Amino acid sequence: MVKPIFLTSLRERVGKSLLSIGIMQKLQNMGKKVAYFKPIGIPKGAFSQKNDPDVGFILSTVFVTEQPYEIVNPVSIPDCYYIDLIDANQKIEHLNKIKAAYTEISKDMDYVIIEGAPSIRKYVRVGLDDVSVAQSLGINDLIYISVESSDKCIDNLFFTKNYFDFRHVNFKGVIFNKIDFDYIARIEELEKNHIRRYNIPVIGKIEKSIELFSPRVSEIMEAIGGEFINEAAASGLDNRVETNIIGAMNxxxxxxxxxxxxxxxxxxxxxxxxLALAALNQDVSCLILTGYIQPDITVITAANEKNIPIILSPSDTYTTIRNIERLKPGIQKDEIHLVLDVIDKFINWDLLFN
Amino acid sequence: MISFFFHPKSIAVIGASQTTGKVGNTVLNNIIESGFNGKIYPINPRADEILGYKAYNSVLDVPDEIEIAIFVIPAKFCASVAEECGKKGLKGLIIISAGFKEIGGEGVEREEKLIEICKKYNMRMLGPNCLGFLGLSYNGSFAAETPKKGHIAMISQSGAMLTGFMDYSMTQAFGFSCNISLGNKADLGAVDFIEYLANDNETKVILCYLESIKDGDRFLEVLPKATRKKPVIILKSGVSEAGARAASSHTGALAGADVAYDLTFKKCGVVRANSIEDLFDYGEIFLYQPIPNENSFAIITNAGGPGIVATDAFEREELKFAGFSEKILHVLRENLPLEAAIFNPIDIVGDATPDRYGFTIKTVFGVNSKIELNNDITTEGALIIVTPQAQTKPTEVAKLIHEISLNYLRKQGKPIVCSFIGEKSIAEGREYLKQNHIPCYHFPDRAAHSLKTLLNYREYLNSIPLEDRIIPNFDVNQERIKEIFESARADDRTVLLSYETSEVFECYGIKSPKSRLAGTPRQAMKLQEETGKSVMKIVSPQIIHKTDVGGIALNIETPQQAFEAYIQIIDNVKKFGPQNSRIYGVEVQEMIDFKKEEKVIELIIGMSKDPVFGPMLMFGTGGIYANFMKDVSFALAFKFTENDAKEMLRKTKIYSLLEGVRGESQSDIKSIIDVLLRLSQLVNDFPEIVELDINPLLSFIKGYSAVDIKITITH
Known part of the structure; x- marks a missing residue:
């Protein structure tokens, strides 16, 4: 009998895809047969590119399957004006597709990891929200992923628990994900004083991995439309960027x-x-020079010596920083092996699998 | 050693050319014209003979042994030819060719290849990218002229500066024992040549123009020995703040870019020149004048104004006036005009003749054969000022000064310097002095400065040699510190957490308040209850300036206050702290109740590691205004003695407060010296400590407390 692990959240970007990858790696290491299933995906382009990038990534890494894409991700709904795209008939059609795909993908599997919608609120109006989908698949246990590193996490947790109770599904447990290092001790305190007394299982408390969530210089370059000018430091394009800082002072x-x-x-x-020379002596991953102004040769020479890429940005400093902030770095294929390392020690696997 | 560069038996010129004007032609011609009496082998596959010498395809074709080779071929060919030189058994290469590290990219690789080949064949290399080498026996450079021979060794990192120096020397009274252009210093650097020249009998003074020093440890090893043998004068350029120094700490920021060079030069007895003018002023005076035995000088002038200017300069330079005995004063009174000032500075007035100058100089030095003054003489050197008056006859005066210096003063180790003020009428006298090796300056300030430089060198020679100094060795716990550092590294941290620094200090016997880490507001309450009155501080490796981001709360007296302070601190830091800072929690540290202390002085003690010369200690006025007061002194931690610590303290203004003013008791100065000594041992024992700040260290009448400590280590 296949065991479903359905991951839900109250807000988007909580790391459900990453957790799915890690959980699949863990199960694969245990010799279990495991499938990935995303009932409703969000296409990269509204109608032009129907595949969900997260699904594509997983299919190319931890879940290589001969099943067609539509079995892994049966329904694709664009993110804009989607309410207008789904009427009552389509709802039923979508649910049927989801059910059929789930039946297909579950065959011969020990586990299926199901990645829910960006939030449990999403698609409530059209009856395709996570709870509705779970119920149509006959899945009763839902796992809630929380990412707040503040006491807000408790309110959200109890709100979700109450909501699940109201919808008659089981709150199987919570995984606190991407938690600030300093907040881990607080979560433990909250667990002791507030969570345990309501018998809410805490499946994981995962510390935020700056490393995994930091963009590479090459990603930043793409995000700002920049130009890389010192070929000698080309390998530095793989450098990770953990912080952004504007150099405006002396x-x-x-x-x-x-x-x-x-x-x-x-x-x-x-x-x-x-300033560029002063910066090059610090822990710097790249120099981004705004206004498309070519730097002095001394800067290029020093950057080459330290293997630090210099990117010319066509925009002003504010716009450049804004574009970097907008960047949502994705996990790269070559770092897929890091995922399980990062989450392994923070998850109570027994609680999750049984 | 590297004597083969100075006195080679044979030289190959790789890339020797028949075409006048080409570097390969100039170098070969210079070797020949400079009278080199060894064998010369032009290497050029396209020529049979160059400038009368048989040319060879390769060094491997030369039937005889070759000792050194000078390269003037394109950079891309240098490695393969160097390989041939290695096979041939050459001892040294002078690579004039450019196109190496200085151009970056492939140039860096080419230079690395050359270094590798030299190591493989045990060859030494000067350059690349240099002017060449000019020794007493040959001119192996592409300089336009061969300078005069003499006793100054000139080492320059810049080839162009070196040609300028050599050109300048053509009109001066000194010559060179060698001129060495270092270029990229891929192998041999200034220190290697200084080490050799210290034992070179032809060299009396070593002058260097340097833009950087690579190997600080070797500099500290070689220079203190070299400078005991002869003066080494260095002009270090490229003293700029921007980009040079990484300063996260108070100590680093206060040190600036150049302090380490100053400290190192002083410790090693190097005479530091601050300008090219200084470099040659010092070179000349050290070459020709003796080093005075004591700080006791006379000024003899024929005009009041310049005498006052000279007196001011003496004050600035902390030069002391020789006190004249009754007998000397009597002799001066009897023989000088009534209007003359006979007390030092001596004004022999405007109508002074050469004889009056001669008489006065001889009298203050006790070398007047007609008057017996031997037991009354305290004058160890003199500044003679001449202004052009009708009776002065500057050239005559110059001749007399030279005669007295030559016949008496040099033998007694007493320097004499002059200032002939003016130009037209004193030019001849000044030139006479210059040609006869008496430094003569336009104005008295530079003369006084030169005397002071001589005196500083005497003080250095009189000091205990570095290798003989007694360095305290405390009983410490190094093992525990290693564990702390390893655990920080395992956590990918370079800045130690506060409770770790407390323990590091404890291991070296330096007192600091107890401190523990709270991870939640409730834990803070508990720790406060156990600690009592506390100060609470954010603990995050990325947050160095805690006050700036609201990361500190003082006077926490109750658990409830600790609870609130924890929340407030975290809230502040998340708003104002650096992006993505890793917060470990809030430290609850015992708050020193210094109100009960009768006298409290906030000090800063720190260490900043210079990339070249290693750890530098700092001491001064501490607290939040430390960076603005800038009342600090520095010392190298290398061979740091109790006297060094005392000198550091004395150099600051806060020292007088420590000693006690207005009837206050003295602070516990001994304990501060103890901290500095223990700290020097700590930073020497653990080179991985790159920065260390104690600010403030509270000094009391009895004891002290190192309140806020920051230690940064390498990865």
Whole structure:
């Protein structure tokens, strides 16, 4: 009998895909047969590219299958004006597709990891929300993923628990994911004082991995439409960027801030030779020079020596930073092996699997 | 050693050319013209003979042994030819060719290849990208002229500067024992040549123009020995703040970019020149004038104004005036005009003749054969000022000064410097002095500065040699510190957490308040209850300046206050702290109740590691204004003694407060010295400590407390 693990959340970007990858790796390591299933995907382009990028990534990494794409992700609903796209008939059609695909993908499997919609609220109006989908598949246990590193997490947890109770599905447990390092101790305290007394199982408390969620220089370059100018430091394009910092002060003053950051993208004007040189002596992943101003040769030489890429940004400093902030870094194929390493010690696997 | 560069028996010129004007032609011509009496082998596959010498395809074709080769071929061919030189058994290569590290990219690889080949064949290399080598026996450079021979060794990192220096020297009274252009210093650097030249009999003074020093440890090993044998004068350029220094700590920020060079030069007895003018002023005075035995000088002038200017300069330079005995004063009074000032500085007034100058100089030095003054003499050197008056006859005065210096003063180790003020009428006298090796300056300030430089060198020579100094060795617990560092590294941290620093200090016997880490507000309550009055501080490796981001709460007296302070601190830090900072929690540290202390002084003690010369200790006025007061002194932690610690303290303004003002008791100065000594041992024992700050260290009448400590280690 296949065991479904249905991952839900109250908000998007909580790391459901990443958790799915990690859980699948764990089960595969245990010799179990495991499938990935995403009932409703969000296509990359509304109608032009129907595949969900997260599903595509998983299919190319931890879940290589001969099943057609539609079995893994039977329904695809664009993110804009979707309410208008689904009427009562389509709802039934979609649910039928989901059921058929789930039956197909579950065959001979020990486990199926089901990645829910971006939030449990999504598609409630059209009856395709996570709870409705679960119920139509006969799945009663839902796992809730929480990402807040503040006491808000308790309110959200109890809200979700109450909502599941109201909808008559079982709150199987919570995984606190991407939690700030300093908040882990607080979660433990909250668990002791607030969660246990309501018998809510805490399946995992996963510390935020800066490493896994940091973009690479190449991703930033793409996000800002930048140009890479020092070929000698090409391997630095794989450097991770953990922090962004704007260099606007004089170098002596800026050093105070530059020294406090790790693996930083330093954004400054191409004509700020002094600051660029000061920055290159720090823990810097790349220099982003705004206004498309070519830097002095001394800056290029120093950057080459330290293997730090220099990216020319066509925009002003504010716009450049805004575009970096908008960047949603994705996990890369070559770091897939890191996922289980990062979450393994933080999850109570027995609780999750049994 | 590297003597083969100085006195080679044979030289190959790789890329020797028949075409006048080409570097390969100039170098070969310079070797020939400079009278080299060894064998010369031009290497050029396209020529049979160059400038009268048989040319060879390759060094491997030369039937005889070759000792050194000078390369003037394109960079891309250097490695393969160097390989041939290695096979041939050459000892040294002078690579004039450019196109190496200085151009980056493939140039870096080419230079690395050359280094590898030299190591493989045990060859030494000067350059690449240099002007060449000019020794007493040959001119192996592409310089336009061969400078005069003499006793100054000149080492320059810049080839262009070196040609400028050599050109300048053509009109001066000194010459060179060698001129060495270092270029990229891929193998041999200034220190290697200084080590050799310290034992070179032809060299009396070593001058260097350097832009950087690579190997600080070797500099600290070689220079203190070299400078005991002869003066080494260095002009270090490229003293800029921007980009040079990574300063996260108070100590690093206060140190600036150049402090380490100053400290190192002083510790090693290197005379530091701050300008090219200084470099040659010092070179000349050290070459020709003796080093004074004491700080006791006379000024003899024929005009009041310049005498006052000179007196001011003496004050600035902390030069002391020789006190004249009754007998000397009597002799001066009897023989000088009534209007003359006979007390030092001596004004022999405007109508002074050469004889009056001669008489006065001889008298203050006790070398007037007609008057017996031997037991009254305290003058160890003099500054003679001449202004052009009708009776002065500057050239005559110059001749007398030279005669007295030559016949008496040099033998007694007493320097004499002059200032002939003016130009037209004193030019001849000044030139006479210059040609006869008496430094003569336009104005008295530079003269006083030169005397002071000589005196500093005497003080260095009189000091205990570095290798003989007694360095305290405390009983410490290194093993525990290794564990702490390893655990921080395992956690990918370079800044130690506060409770870790407390323990590190404890291992080295330095007192600091007890401290523990709270991970939640409730834990903070509990810890506060156990600790009593506390200070609470954010613990995060990324947050160095805690006050700036609201990461500190003082005077926490109740658990409830601790609870609230925890929340407030975390809230502040999440709003104002650096992005993605890893927060470990909030530390609850025992708060030192210094109100009960009669006297409390906030000090800063720190260490900043210079990338070249290693750890530097800092001491000064501490607290939140430390960076603005800038009342600090520095010392190298290398061979750090109790006297060094005392000197550090004395150099600051806060020292007088520590000693006690307005009837206050003295602070526990001994305990501060103890902290500095223990700290120097700590930073020497653990080179992985790159920065360390104690700010403040509270000093009391009895004891102290290191309140806030930051330690940064390498990965």
């Amino acid at each position: 170098p002596q003053a800026a050093l105070k801030y530059l020294r406090q950051v790790r693996k930083a993208a330093v954004v400054t004007g191409g004509d700020r030779v002094d």
